[in-house]
Amino acid sequence: MGLLDRWRNNDRRPWSPPAEGSCGCRRHLDDELLGTVVPLSPDAGLPEEVGSLSVAELIDCQALGCEPVDVGDRTLTDGTGPYHWNLWFGDETRPCYSDNATLQLDAAVAQQDGVERTVWLDREVIYIGAPRLCSSGALAVAALGLLDPGVRDQG
Numbered sequence: 001m002g003l004l005d006r007w008r009n010n011d012r013r014p015w016s017p018p019a020e021g022s023c024g025c026r027r028h029l030d031d032e033l034l035g036t037v038v039p040l041s042p043d044a045g046l047p048e049e050v051g052s053l054s055v056a057e058l059i060d061c062q063a064l065g066c067e068p069v070d071v072g073d074r075t076l077t078d079g080t081g082p083y084h085w086n087l088w089f090g091d092e093t094r095p096c097y098s099d100n101a102t103l104q105l106d107a108a109v110a111q112q113d114g115v116e117r118t119v120w121l122d123r124e125v126i127y128i129g130a131p132r133l134c135s136s137g138a139l140a141v142a143a144l145g146l147l148d149p150g151v152r153d154q155g
Contacts, residue, residue: 015084017068018134025137026113033143034059041152044095053092055143063092064146066138069127080119083127085138089146090124096146103150111148112141 020028027033034056040046058064065088075081087109097105106120109128114137117129130138145151 015071015074015082015131017084017138018132020134020136023134023137024114024132025134025140027140027144028134028136029055029059029140029143033140036143036147038093038096038143038146039149039152040095041098041101043098043100043154046095050095052096055147058090058092058143058146059139061090061092062088063090064088064139064142065090066135066142073127076119080117081129082131083117083119083129084131085128085133087126087128087138087142088124089126089142093146094123097151098154100154101151102153102155103148105145105151108148108151109141109145112144115141 035054037052037054038058040052055064066085069083069086074083089105106118106126109115109126110118114133115128115130119127121127128141130141133141
């Protein structure tokens with residue numbers, strides 16, 4: 001049994017991502033969001049010269065992404081779900097949030113419009129239940145969660 005197998009179920013309910021324009025997204029990736037620089041967490045321990053990356057740069061280096069959840073993984077074996085999007089937060093995003101923050105990254109994502117539920121499966125993967133979001137909207141949700149100051153604030 002693999003690490004994630006205990007969470008998987010064989011839910012085969014039909015769902016396909018809505019197209020942009022026929023979705024229920026309040027926000028899509030736009031020039032403003034793409035150009036926004038994601039601050040580093042104070043506890044990242046990186047030298048100042050490293051600098052922060054913009055949302056577009058994180059997407060371009062494949063450190064921030066989304067894809068539909070595989071049909072067999074939509075409902076977890078504990079009964080939670082359905083989940084529709086797999087949000088990817090790669091290594092380059094790690095200095096942008098803190099494990100000691102007052103708001104955890106999955107909770108910041110859960111607060112975004114259109115997100116019904118979240119589960120943080122491992123360091124880099126958050127599943128979201130968001131059936132009305134298109135891929136641009138799901139990626140915007142990931143970016144907005146990462147941009148929430150609470151994911152860096154250690155109160």
